[in-house]
Amino acid sequence: xxxxxxxxxxxxxxxxxxxxxxxxxxxxxxxxxxxxxxxxxxxxxxxxxxxxxxxxxxxxxxxxxxxxxxxxxxxxxxxxxxxxxxxxxxxxxxxxxxxxxxxxxxxxxxxxxxxxxxxxxxxxxxxxxxxxxxxxxxxxxxxxxxxxxxxxxxxxxxxxxxxxxxxxxxxxxxxxxxxxxxxxxxxxxxxxxxxxxxxxxxxxxxxxxxxxxxxxxxxxxxxxxxxxxxxxxxxxxxxxxxxxxxxxxxxxxxxxxxxxxxxxxxxxxxxxxxxxxxxxxxxxxxxxxxxxxxxxxxxxxxxxxxxxxxxxxxxxxxxxxxxxxxxxxxxxxxxxxx
Amino acid sequence: xxxxxxxxxxxxxxxxxxxxxxxxxxxxxxxxxxxxxxxxxxxxxxxxxxxxxxxxxxxxxxxxxxxxxxxxxxxxxxxxxxxxxxxxxxxxxxxxxxxxxxxxxxxxxxxxxxxxxxxxxxxxxxxxxxxxxxxxxxxxxxxxxxxxxxxxxxxxxxxxxxxxxxxxxxxxxxxxxxxxxxxxxxxxxxxxxxxxxxxxxxxxxxxxxxxxxxxxxxxxxxxxxxxxxxxxxxxxxxxxxxxxxxxxxxxxxxxxxxxxxxxxxxxxxxxxxxxxxxxxxxxxxxxxxxxxxxxxxxxxxxxxxxxxxxxxxxxxxxxxxxxxxxxxxxxxxxxxxxxxxxxxxxxxxxxxxxxxxxxxxxxxxxxxxxxxxxxx
Ligand SMILES: [Zn+2]
Numbered sequence: 011x012x013x014x015x016x017x018x019x020x021x022x023x024x025x026x027x028x029x030x031x032x033x034x035x036x037x038x039x040x041x042x043x044x045x046x047x048x049x050x051x052x053x054x055x056x057x058x059x060x061x062x063x064x065x066x067x068x069x070x071x072x073x074x075x076x077x078x079x080x081x082x083x084x085x086x087x088x089x090x091x092x093x094x095x096x097x098x099x100x101x102x103x104x105x106x107x108x109x110x111x112x113x114x115x116x117x118x119x120x121x122x123x124x125x126x127x128x129x130x131x132x133x134x135x136x137x138x139x140x141x142x143x144x145x146x147x148x149x150x151x152x153x154x155x156x157x158x159x160x161x162x163x164x165x166x167x168x169x170x171x172x173x174x175x176x177x178x179x180x181x182x183x184x185x186x187x188x189x190x191x192x193x194x195x196x197x198x199x200x201x202x203x204x205x206x207x208x209x210x211x212x213x214x215x216x217x218x219x220x221x222x223x224x225x226x227x228x229x230x231x232x233x234x235x236x237x238x239x240x241x242x243x244x245x246x247x248x249x250x251x252x253x254x255x256x257x258x259x260x261x262x263x264x265x266x267x268x269x270x271x272x273x274x275x276x277x278x279x280x281x282x283x284x285x286x287x288x289x290x291x292x293x294x295x296x297x298x299x300x301x302x303x304x305x306x307x308x309x310x311x312x313x314x315x316x317x318x319x320x321x322x323x324x325x326x327x328x329x330x331x332x333x334x335x336x337x338x339x340x341x342x343x344x345x346x347x348x
Numbered sequence: 349x350x351x352x353x354x355x356x357x358x359x360x361x362x363x364x365x366x367x368x369x370x371x372x373x374x375x376x377x378x379x380x381x382x383x384x385x386x387x388x389x390x391x392x393x394x395x396x397x398x399x400x401x402x403x404x405x406x407x408x409x410x411x412x413x414x415x416x417x418x419x420x421x422x423x424x425x426x427x428x429x430x431x432x433x434x435x436x437x438x439x440x441x442x443x444x445x446x447x448x449x450x451x452x453x454x455x456x457x458x459x460x461x462x463x464x465x466x467x468x469x470x471x472x473x474x475x476x477x478x479x480x481x482x483x484x485x486x487x488x489x490x491x492x493x494x495x496x497x498x499x500x501x502x503x504x505x506x507x508x509x510x511x512x513x514x515x516x517x518x519x520x521x522x523x524x525x526x527x528x529x530x531x532x533x534x535x536x537x538x539x540x541x542x543x544x545x546x547x548x549x550x551x552x553x554x555x556x557x558x559x560x561x562x563x564x565x566x567x568x569x570x571x572x573x574x575x576x577x578x579x580x581x582x583x584x585x586x587x588x589x590x591x592x593x594x595x596x597x598x599x600x601x602x603x604x605x606x607x608x609x610x611x612x613x614x615x616x617x618x619x620x621x622x623x624x625x626x627x628x629x630x631x632x633x634x635x636x637x638x639x640x641x642x643x644x645x646x647x648x649x650x651x652x653x654x655x656x657x658x659x660x661x662x663x664x665x666x667x668x669x670x671x672x673x674x675x676x677x678x679x680x681x682x683x684x685x686x687x688x689x690x691x692x693x694x695x696x697x698x699x700x701x702x703x704x705x706x707x708x709x710x711x712x713x714x715x716x717x718x719x720x721x722x723x724x
Contacts, residue, residue: 138513138514138518141514141515141517141518141522142515142518144517146521147521147522147524148524148525148529148555149534149535149554149555149556150554151551151552151553151554151557152485152525152553152554153483153553153554154484154486155485155487156486275517276517279520
């Protein structure tokens with residue numbers, strides 16, 4: 011791979027040798043610069059690519075930015091950054107010649123092959139690479155295990171793959187962090203522009219969406235609970251009377267905040283859940299009890315509804331009445347099932 | 349001993365005899381030591397998280413316990429007996445599919461005991477599923493194994509290296525692909541009523557290709573009457589027939605409404621091709637990593653039939669009531685039934701009268717498992 015390409019696209023695998031060969035110590039100034047590059051991209055995701063003078067500088071800057079994001083440990087911000095970075099790269103990629111384009115594509119999707127050149131070039135990629143990168147199958151040109159794409163469609167797939175590669179911290183996260191890195195990450199946290207943080211617009215302030223347990227969900231849930239979390243979010247949106255578009259925005263935030271895990275929980279899946287809930291309208295109730303059973307109770311804190319129930323229970327006990335499964339279920343507020 | 353206990357003990361004895369006669373290699377799944385096994389007597393799975401380290405251990409277990417249902421994990425684990433699930437540590441995961449009911453519901457006289465009509469549909473669904481796996485996904489036929497579910501469905505196992513490594517998200521996508529697009533709108537695009545109707549062109553493949561081929565075939569042959577069946581006015585239909593070659597040439601470029609009126613026909617036509625091509629699989633079986641599935645070649649306690657492995661080339665001829673019958677001795681058994689029964693079994697139409705009768709062991713076990721008879 012030519013150095014010039016690594017200077018532009020330091021997320022490529024070939025950048026690793028420059029990291030390995032580079033200085034292992036890092037100064038606060040250097041970290042500060044990396045933090046600034048992150049905040050500046052977050053405030054202006056449409057900015058064009060910064061091209062470094064050497065591949066080593068580009069690789070180091072990229073690695074430090076990821077180190078800071080991993081330390082910051084905010085999936086939402088990471089995803090926003092990774093998406094912006096992938097978008098930048100793909101806009102730049104449009105200007106690359108056929109050979110460079112193919113070489114970069116292969117770094118992310120090893121099975122890519124070109125059929126023809128120039129404007130009318132067609133690319134094929136194995137269905138397994140296609141799925142790993144997050145491509146959607148239903149509309150794909152799939153035959154005999156390969157997906158055929160034109161250059162635009164392949165670029166879109168590359169964008170997905172770059173974003174996943176940048177936000178996957180499986181290897182980037184060191185066990186023990188030097189104090190200087192923690193300080194710089196704190197600096198970064200303070201500098202994150204408001205537009206890069208989960209929005210707290212009116213949509214998020216409905217009586218269900220504003221419950222502390224639902225708010226905790228919106229900050230992300232671990233793998234294995236993502237589907238149920240999405241279902242809860244969708245029900246909360248429906249109960250709050252949000253329009254389908256506004257609900258889609260809430261779902262996007264939820265998906266962006268989630269742990270990527272061994273397989274990503276995609277926006278497509280989140281939207282499918284949302285569509286299902288909206289189709290089944292009022293049939294589904296929001297249940298605080300189920301929230302607690304799934305450990306979605308924001309560290310045991312009680313929401314107003316749960317607190318009300320607790321108080322009621324205590325009052326009943328005080329009056330010597332038994333409150334248990336043999337008592338009729340009582341409802342608090344519309345749509346709440348305890 | 350009450351009647352149901354007597355039936356149960358008899359079944360267990362018969363299953364024990366059957367498992368005593370099978371070869372360990374014939375019944376063990378690939379990578380036996382990495383699988384979690386489940387077994388059931390009352391329910392399909394009364395007991396799971398079992399590890400059986402070899403084909404020999406599996407056979408010994410089956411002979412000793414004579415379970416009425418046996419299942420195993422699609423996943424390959426480092427510690428198949430560990431609990432909870434996360435501690436099993438999955439290393440790989442077979443890609444599996446379960447078709448347990450026909451995709452297309454067709455009016456017919458359904459036979460509760462075993463419906464040949466329904467099974468015929470399931471069998472052709474299975475063939476279509478294999479066509480998807482080979483034709484679309486590029487799996488090699490040698491990496492695809494098919495077996496009868498033991499009851500009324502079919503199971504398909506894909507064990508290629510690539511399939512074993514698929515993520516859950518990828519499996520969800522594969523399942524959704526095989527179940528097909530929700531409607532024609534997923535394959536045709538029209539921004540609004542005035543905008544041109546764009547659709548797949550002659551160079552596409554996958555679901556788009558299926559839609560394109562159907563549209564092209566229709567347009568090549570459509571008569572004025574055919575078009576009117578889709579709700580077109582006669583003058584419009586006549587114009588389309590007259591300008592057929594223009595419409596076909598534009599269709600090849602992805603323009604689906606070159607001659608006015610055509611846009612009316614496409615949603616129904618494309619919807620039809622989706623309905624005929626898709627396969628209704630039981631999705632969680634494919635996408636749930638913790639799933640257990642019937643062990644091929646084991647017996648099904650709800651039918652006494654074998655979950656027989658089927659040669660792909662002979663799928664079209666497979667008849668469970670011939671090839672999956674496990675008990676074929678000439679022994680006669682006395683049973684009693686509440687109602688007279690008539691059904692095809694092992695190439696013969698069997699008539700069992702109401703009350704007590706003496707019938708062949710295989711037929712008797714089938715009826716006992718189905719709950720249609722008791723030992724007399
Ligand atoms: Zn039937």
